[in-house]
Amino acid sequence: MRILMVSMNSIHFRRWTSQLKDAGHEVYWFDILGAGGNIKELDWVSQKTDWRLRIQKGRYLLKKIPFLKKFIERDVAKSFENYVVEIQPDIVHSFVLYMSCVPILNVMKKYTHIKWLYSAWGNDLYFYQHDPKYKKGIDLVLPHLDYMFADCKRDLILAEKLGFKGKSLGDYPGGGGYHFDLIEEDIKPISEREGILVKGYQGEKHRGLNVLKALEKMPETPKITFFSTDHSLIRYYNSSESLKKKDITFFTQKEGLNHKELCRLMNRSLIYIGNNLSDGMPNTMLEAICFGAFPIQSNPGGASAEIIDEGINGLLIENCEDIDEIAHKLEESLTNDQMLQSAFENNMKIRTKLAYSFIRKQVLNQYDLIEKNNS
Incomplete structure (x- = not known):
């Protein structure tokens, strides 16, 4: 044809x-x-x-x-x-x-x-x-x-x-x-993972800034990495004394990670967060699932719920503008080791269908x- x-x-x-x-x-x-x-x-x-x-x-x-x-x-x-x-x-x-x-x-x-x-x-x-x-x-x-x-x-x-x-x-x-051999390393178990990985887009349809504000509300957090970061997030970070006390790294779109580096980071992160006002099925979320990070994802129109079963293999943000909801989802994931382990096992099964x-x-x-x- x-x-x-x-x-x-x-x-x-x-x-x-x-x-x-x-x-x-x-x-x-x-x-x-x-x-x-x-x-x-x-x-x-x-x-x-x-x-x-x-x-x-x-x-x-x-x-x-x-x-x-x-x-x-x-x-x-x-x-x-x-x-x-x-x-x-x-x-x-x-x-x-x-x-x-x-x-x-x-x-x-x-x-x-x-x-x-x-x-x-x-x-x-x-x-x-x-x-x-x-x-x-x-x-x-x-x-x-x-x-x-x-x-x-x-x-x-x-x-x-x-x-x-x-x-x-x-x-x-x-x-x-997705190409699983891209990162040239085995999928790391939960016990070898640490930190939160956040997609830092901010704009007409993206709400990365609200994730940063949610992290600001939390008294204790592990290390945090923002990628594809909009400069509005960096300006907000610089104005916040509480955020400056946290271990946060920013990669902007211009000086960003390449695809292989990002996937390796997913393979080493405990949690991935994506927060959008509108989207289809988020490709980055699917990659995070493939590389074992626990997904916390906004759910515009119910698209993310097609693959994330709330509390089973991830958590859904129903209102991307609700900073308290985002903070609550983060706290829930960071304090529930059993949920993280069970979700990891479920997502490794889903992974085969995304190959x-x-x-x-x-x-x-x-x-x-x-x-x-x-x-």
């Missing part, structure tokens, strides 16, 4: 696409942003990337003049259509609705013999359904899709409520399964199903 991927270059896109290597399909990629180079790790994929700009020299200066933009940049839909005509795909697979579905909608409506598959990630539907600008795109696109993946069951159900009439292919991690080879087999079965339906 000839598969045309439509996406920006992202780590989740690269990981997902890697599942198709040596699977018997011809794979192509149309970079929806059209301004980047080829992806070396996907050198087996035919890549259409630097298509957008007509002019290279002086383009940044010229882009500041609005009426000249059409002379500098090629139209997305037209460029995509030209590529479709050139390669004649059997299916187009778009990642993220507003970015990779809306711009090509009119082309897909024109070539109805080409099946259309959509992957919903993170906030794609759950958060943006309430934004009039994005909701318009959701309403226009969903009825024209033939197939859909999501990273949680919540969004498969939500898509149907919002107008999706195609076939759901299941919920899988947005970047596919790269296990997820890849299921995902490829779904692509094969599409091919069978098209034949």
Whole structure:
């Protein structure tokens, strides 16, 4: 089957696409942003990337003049259509609705013999359904899709409520399964773990600052590591005398840990915390489960509850703005050794179902199903 991927270059896109290597399909990629180079790790994929700009020299200066933009940049839909005509795909697979579905909608409506598959990630539907600008795109696109993946069951159900009439292919991690051999060390038992690992994002949909404020309320804490830390957390830390007395390390996004280092840290941490106003199935939480850290995770729309059974293999934060709730969940986990040990054992069983080879087999079965339906 000839598969045309439509996406920006992202780590989740690269990981997902890697599942198709040596699977018997011809794979192509149309970079929806059209301004980047080829992806070396996907050198087996035919890549259409630097298509957008007509002019290279002086383009940044010229882009500041609005009426000249059409002379500098090629139209997305037209460029995509030209590529479709050139390669004649059997299916187009778009990642993220507003970015990779809306711009090509009119082309897909024109070539109805080409099946259309959509992957919903993170906030794609759950958060943006309430934004009039994005909701318009959701309403226009969903009825024209033939197939859909999501990273949680919540969004498969939500898509149907919002107008999706195609076939759901299941919920899988947005970047596919996880490589357990990445860290080149055995999974450490509870007795060899220490400390709290926190995702420090803060912004429109992320609430890492509330975790820091919850830790401030606690008289005693083990060592704490924040990664992908927003600078607002560091400013708050610097203004708090009680936090300065705690053993806290911050890694910002700019000076952050690489993926392997982060997974090693998960393998040595006792507890992992992620706190968001909105999300799909949190990929970092799934990785924390795979590497044995006890997960405490926000639960917007019930997505995290699809894998975390409260008190059995983790704890759920139901209100990401409630600092007292977060502090209570932390205290509960730090004072209940039996719960931590039992959760570790349960998560090691869940881990097998998140393995790269296990997820890849299921995902490829779904692509094969599409091919069978098209034949």
